[in-house]
């Protein structure tokens with residue numbers, strides 16, 4: 011526990027220190043974030059576990075607000091001390107020690123004292139900067155106070171996505187001899203921003219501490235990739251569930267059936283969104299679904315669709331062969347007494363039963379004059395785009411974000427670059443009513459369904475990867 | 480009912496829960512996670528504890544129970560089938576003794592199907608080792624049918640179907656499906672052939688059979704050789720081998736001498752044991768051992784990468800270590816040192832107005848100073864009246880001190896302080912204002928409208944107003960020229 015790396019996040023007030031912690035810790039409930047100054051007034055720590063290993067403790071601190079007055083006070087303290095002990099050399103750390111013991115460290119400069127105490131107890135400090143601010147003298151003075159602690163400091167130029175004064179800061183920091191720095195934005199982090207941040211931090215540490223950091227970085231990236239993949243799989247499951255949904259409906263109940271199917275689809279989508287938010291550890295209402303624009307269902311049986319027949323053939327073929335063989339064994343063993351009935355039964359039960367029964371009842375329903383209701387292409391398209399957008403937004407969102415994920419623009423809902431590659435997959439899913447959990451009789455486990463879900467997921471991932479680049 | 484699931488059952492349930500969560504998203508698991516965090520320290524332990532908790536809650540354990548019950552029943556059924564099948568096979572192959580036994584036909588009847596199925600099994604091991612054999616599928620089907628019947632109505636809602644694929648997935652991580660399936664197939668055949676052997680023994684002991692062989696095409700010598708070859712291995716174990724003359728004799732009429740009958744019957748039994756029972760028993764042993772060994776090696780570690788996201792929930796990425804240094808009861812805030820306590824804008828205004836009237840002879844100086852401006856602002860402003868002195872911009876400590884010295888020596892009558900509302904209010908700036916204000920007769924804050932981001936940070940302007948109100952300062956966001964001139968807004 012004690013050999014965990016300790017990093018402390020310091021900086022002026024309202025520059026996003028707590029937000030940075032939320033982002034790095036992936037915890038949207040850490041501390042308190044607001045656009046007012048002096049929000050955080052205590053020092054709070056949190057351990058970061060990556061790939062099952064705890065690797066560092068990060069500390070949030072109150073903002074520095076009055077470095078100029080503190081420097082004045084430090085000089086006063088030094089002068090008084092000189093008068094008392096004229097021969098003693100007083101360096102910066104000693105001066106800070108004096109300060110921490112003084113009365114103002116408990117009154118006027120209490121917040122600053124907390125920061126200094128924590129920095130002294132840590133391995134390095136992340137000095138957060140609001141890039142929209144000019145490189146004012148007060149920030150230089152803060153850095154002067156902090157550097158007295160003798161700990162490595164990594165300037166983190168925050169708010170970089172808002173088009174701040176990056177160059178001005180670069181020059182100002184270079185003049186202060188701070189050459190390692192990280193450009194970041196806690197709400198919309200730059201690509202690989204987190205990795206660069208940790209890598210820059212690693213440069214400041216001694217070689218013993220570096221491997222832990224490097225390991226953590228690669229574990230973090232693996233985790234991110236895994237999470238994106240899981241998210242895409244969840245959406246793919248949703249799409250298969252919806253595309254394969256199929257209800258047989260008597261002519262007089264058509265309207266009712268449509269309404270019922272739409273309710274099912276909306277609920278299923280909502281469930282998917284909740285699962286996604288949960289996966290990314292965001293709050294349950296970080297994304298709200300606008301009501302899915304569902305107008306009409308798709309009517310018509312696909313009983314003689316090539317895809318349906320192919321599906322029937324594959325499943326019945328392999329299942330039947332196996333079942334028949336088992337049955338034939340019994341027939342022969344029983345000395346032919348069973349006269350081949352076992353073979354026939356075996357063929358039926360050998361895996362094709364479900365499909366045959368399904369297809370049979372659909373056929374029967376058709377003969378009875380019932381119609382089949384599925385979701386239209388346009389509904390599936392809207393679903394895919396909405397969820398594709400959500401995937402994208404989730405991959406980019408950080409835990410410092412305070413606003414909801416916006417819904418896709420009207421115009422984007424018609425985007426075909428997401429849905430075009432999916433069309434053939436939808437067609438395939440439609441041929442397997444048993445693949446949809448929205449249908450009463452379903453069987454979700456199985457290689458071919460898994461394969462389809464996998465294909466849809468990779469297609470979605472390719473899309474959201476394009477978008478994040 | 481399963482009380483304490485075995486190791487394999489626990490892994491099985493974990494896999495079933497995992498598959499469900501991949502299909503339908505995470506289950507509602509807050510309670511389960513808390514339970515898991517208490518139950519175990521390490522990740523595999525926690526995953527298992529969580530899965531077990533969820534499985535119990537969602538009736539999966541019950542489903543597993545009935546599935547196992549169904550499997551046992553199915554096994555029993557297969558066992559009976561094998562016994563009857565075996566007996567039937569024996570009977571069908573040798574008949575009731577009214578007709579002499581055609582030895583080669585009988586052999587084909589007894590061992591033919593066994594050989595075909597053995598070949599098929601071997602082939603399936605080569606080509607599709609992961610998929611269950613025909614018999615395996617049959618067993619699964621009966622199992623499912625039975626377990627559906629066994630299950631309580633409540634637990635029936637589509638839970639059991641997920642268990643079987645979960646088992647396959649679990650076993651395939653260590654390629655165990657083939658060994659389990661193999662055990663089933665060979666066990667089935669072993670029982671069948673055993674039953675067949677027993678039936679044959681019974682028939683041979685209680686009925687008199689004649690033995691004969693027939694051929695149209697082949698010379699008798701080749702059949703004699705075939706008999707010898709087939710009987711060679713059984714003979715090593717002690718089974719009788721009909722000698723050449725007996726074989727030759729059986730080619731024309733059914734042999735009736737007792738010795739010949741016994742030799743033929745022994746030969747037939749020997750072939751059945753050595754080429755039927757023995758290979759099946761050996762294969763059963765191999766499969767069963769591999770299955771047992773492999774099963775023992777199954778761990779959650781095989782699939783741990785599939786659990787990486789769950790890992791985050793069970794071992795959260797971050798955990799607060801708590802507040803190290805608590806917040807002060809009262810945050811220090813700058814305030815204007817004033818004998819009469821906190822001034823309100825009105826009282827100060829009134830005071831200044833009266834002082835203006837009272838000290839008309841006092842030097843009339845007006846000054847404008849700025850604190851920490853965006854570099855883009857034009858400063859001093861072009862419309863600065865000539866009568867107003869420019870106090871410059873205060874940024875660093877030196878400028879602060881110099882400015883304070885300057886106004887201490889020559890206090891202006893009216894001082895306007897320009898503040899950039901793009902800054903966030905902080906104790907430093909507010910403190911400076913509270914240091915300056917008492918030094919001059921009248922002070923006024925000019926809040927420069929926000930510039931950054933382009934549309935302006937209106938929130939900050941609002942916070943400035945509140946902070947200045949708290950200090951009791953006069954402020955406005957319009958240029959203070961009129962105030963500087965007249966002291967009135």
Ligand SMILES: Nc1nc2c(ncn2[C@@H]2O[C@H](COP(=O)(O)OP(=O)(O)OP(=O)(O)O)[C@@H](O)[C@H]2O)c(=O)[nH]1
Pocket residue numbers: 022023024025026027028029030042043044045046047048049050051071072073074168169170172194195196197198410412
């Ligand atoms: N656009 C943008 N907003 C940010 C960024 N970082 C922080 N914010 C916002 O800035 C405000 C201040 O953030 P906090 O995290 O509370 O800042 P802090 O440094 O902890 O502030 P104190 O605790 O008061 O010292 C909040 O409204 C954040 O949402 C960023 O990188 N980009």
Ligand SMILES: [Mg+2]
Pocket residue numbers: 027028029041042043049050071
């Ligand atoms: Mg804070």
